[in-house]
Amino acid sequence: MAFDEAAIRRHMLVTPGAMAAADERTIAGGTERAVLIRRAARAITRVLRSRYAKQPTVILCGPGHNGADGISVAEMLIEAGWPVEVVLLDENQDLSDRLGVLSRVRPSGTFSPRAGMLVIDALFGAGLSRLLEGEALMLIERLELSQATCLAIDLPSGLDGQTGEIRGAAPYADATVTFHRLKPGHLLGHGPERCGKVFLADIGIEAEEDDAGALHNHPDLWRHLLRPSKRDTHKYEKGHVTALGGPGLKGGAGRLAARAAAVSGAGAVTYLTPLSSAEFAAASFDAVMVAPFHGPDSVTDLTYKRGGACVFGPGMGHGDAAKEALLAVLETEIPCVLDADALTLFEKKPGELFEKLHPNCVLTPHEGEFSRLFGEMEGSKLERACKAAKKAGAVVLLKGSTTVIAGDGLPLVNSNGSAALATAGAGDVLAGLIAGFLAQGMAAAEAAAAGAYIHADAASGQGPGLEAEALPPLIASVLKNLVAPTH
Numbered sequence: 001m002a003f004d005e006a007a008i009r010r011h012m013l014v015t016p017g018a019m020a021a022a023d024e025r026t027i028a029g030g031t032e033r034a035v036l037i038r039r040a041a042r043a044i045t046r047v048l049r050s051r052y053a054k055q056p057t058v059i060l061c062g063p064g065h066n067g068a069d070g071i072s073v074a075e076m077l078i079e080a081g082w083p084v085e086v087v088l089l090d091e092n093q094d095l096s097d098r099l100g101v102l103s104r105v106r107p108s109g110t111f112s113p114r115a116g117m118l119v120i121d122a123l124f125g126a127g128l129s130r131l132l133e134g135e136a137l138m139l140i141e142r143l144e145l146s147q148a149t150c151l152a153i154d155l156p157s158g159l160d161g162q163t164g165e166i167r168g169a170a171p172y173a174d175a176t177v178t179f180h181r182l183k184p185g186h187l188l189g190h191g192p193e194r195c196g197k198v199f200l201a202d203i204g205i206e207a208e209e210d211d212a213g214a215l216h217n218h219p220d221l222w223r224h225l226l227r228p229s230k231r232d233t234h235k236y237e238k239g240h241v242t243a244l245g246g247p248g249l250k251g252g253a254g255r256l257a258a259r260a261a262a263v264s265g266a267g268a269v270t271y272l273t274p275l276s277s278a279e280f281a282a283a284s285f286d287a288v289m290v291a292p293f294h295g296p297d298s299v300t301d302l303t304y305k306r307g308g309a310c311v312f313g314p315g316m317g318h319g320d321a322a323k324e325a326l327l328a329v330l331e332t333e334i335p336c337v338l339d340a341d342a343l344t345l346f347e348k349k350p351g352e353l354f355e356k357l358h359p360n361c362v363l364t365p366h367e368g369e370f371s372r373l374f375g376e377m378e379g380s381k382l383e384r385a386c387k388a389a390k391k392a393g394a395v396v397l398l399k400g401s402t403t404v405i406a407g408d409g410l411p412l413v414n415s416n417g418s419a420a421l422a423t424a425g426a427g428d429v430l431a432g433l434i435a436g437f438l439a440q441g442m443a444a445a446e447a448a449a450a451g452a453y454i455h456a457d458a459a460s461g462q463g464p465g466l467e468a469e470a471l472p473p474l475i476a477s478v479l480k481n482l483v484a485p486t487h
């Protein structure tokens with residue numbers, strides 16, 4: 001049960017270095033660079049003319065091929081009668097064969113972006129290799145602080161295509177046109193806020209699986225794993241989830257996880273909770289079964305009998321019995337999701353947890369839980385999640401508006417999150433949903449990827465009033481659409 005091979009090619013994220021290599025491979029295969037540049041320019045011009053009215057337009061052109069794209073766009077717009085001016089970073093650039101563009105070149109000092117002006121940012125793309133400084137910094141800072149509308153070619157200049165970090169300055173583009181495949185920097189760090197709407201243009205680069213630095217999470221990758229395999233089945237065959245809840249007032253979190261597991265497609269869910277809270281829990285559930293939690297045996301007996309998967313953490317508390325139960329279940333290697341208290345329980349001794357984790361575990365920390373468990377790490381969110389997964393020997397799903405999922409295969413970046421999900425209990429729902437997919441037999445990275453996307457899709461368009469308890473029915477309807485025969 002793995003990601004769909006064809007979808008991997010379509011949804012891979014390509015680092016700037018791999019993109020440069022793919023360009024060169026295509027050129028070596030017989031497509032001239034000038035042809036690629038013209039295709040890129042045509043794609044940019046198409047987006048531009050469908051998105052903006054004719055208006056004063058300044059094209060900032062850098063010294064590399066990103067700048068060459070800009071010059072080619074300038075030629076096309078001039079031909080279409082647009083009021084275009086061109087600013088060259090390298091003023092000695094030879095434009096003797098492009099007299100039409102040469103006549104529009106203006107000194108960089110005159111660049112004064114303002115509202116009502118369109119600026120095409122073609123200073124640097126995939127080839128950005130250091131901090132902006134001098135004239136380049138001056139141009140981009142002016143653009144960053146202005147009200148001009150910016151269309152970026154490939155990446156907003158100054159945005160690192162690998163990490164999404166800003167190297168000195170970067171404009172807030174209204175839109176970005178990139179080629180072949182998205183780069184990690186479009187989705188990570190400052191990428192989403194600086195790129196605006198991202199358009200992807202096919203310029204005839206052949207995709208090779210080795211080019212992938214990561215995958216952009218998409219249902220095409222895992223939708224086939226959601227379909228029930230046969231009509232004649234029964235509830236336990238469809239997977240059982242054991243959710244461990246905690247005592248007293250924190251019970252809501254575990255109940256949310258259990259409810260999410262119940263709508264995941266798993267056949268049955270049992271919510272284990274200390275006897276003092278069991279009656280209340282039983283009164284608040286119908287389909288989810290409730291059983292008393294007395295200690296590790298309550299969980300291991302149930303998982304031995306029912307198999308499936310477990311979710312630990314939401315509202316579980318830091319009690320010794322819960323910790324012992326978690327460690328005992330990890331010993332059995334049954335698939336598990338560890339969230340919230342199941343992670344913070346080990347922040348003083350993370351090694352104790354890492355020793356017991358296995359590849360069927362999914363850890364779902366937010367940034368705070370992540371740094372408490374893994375310490376401060378250097379690098380982009382993608383790099384940090386990958387390092388953490390290696391350290392833990394498990395799948396790590398690092399939550400945020402962009403979520404990263406890392407295991408021992410290609411990491412995934414999930415970008416359909418929205419502010420609506422920044423609400424109490426949303427993480428508990430995600431943990432339960434992933435456990436539900438694990439119980440149905442999905443591998444850990446696939447379950448985490450499906451969970452992250454479906455959870456975010458359920459919340460999209462819901463606005464600031466979304467409460468976590470509203471998510472399970474929304475998840476059920478996202479799932480219904482995903483498995484509909486039209487796909």
Ligand SMILES: NC(=O)C1=CN([C@@H]2O[C@H](COP(=O)(O)OP(=O)(O)OC[C@H]3O[C@@H](n4cnc5c(N)ncnc54)[C@H](O)[C@@H]3O)[C@@H](O)[C@H]2O)[C@@H](O)CC1
Pocket residue numbers: 020023024033036037040062063064065066067069123124125126127128129130131132133136153154155179203
């Ligand atoms: N390689 C190709 O054949 C194609 C490239 N394309 C375009 O070309 C871009 C990549 O081209 P390049 O690899 O030439 O890279 P760029 O054009 O992004 O930048 C490289 C140039 O900028 C300089 N540079 C890098 N960082 C700098 C900094 N901070 N300050 C000052 N100068 C800096 C480098 O020394 C080099 O001269 C893509 O983003 C895309 O827009 C497309 O036209 C498709 C074809």
Ligand SMILES: [K+]
Pocket residue numbers: 066121122123124125152153154155156157
């Ligand atoms: K650019």
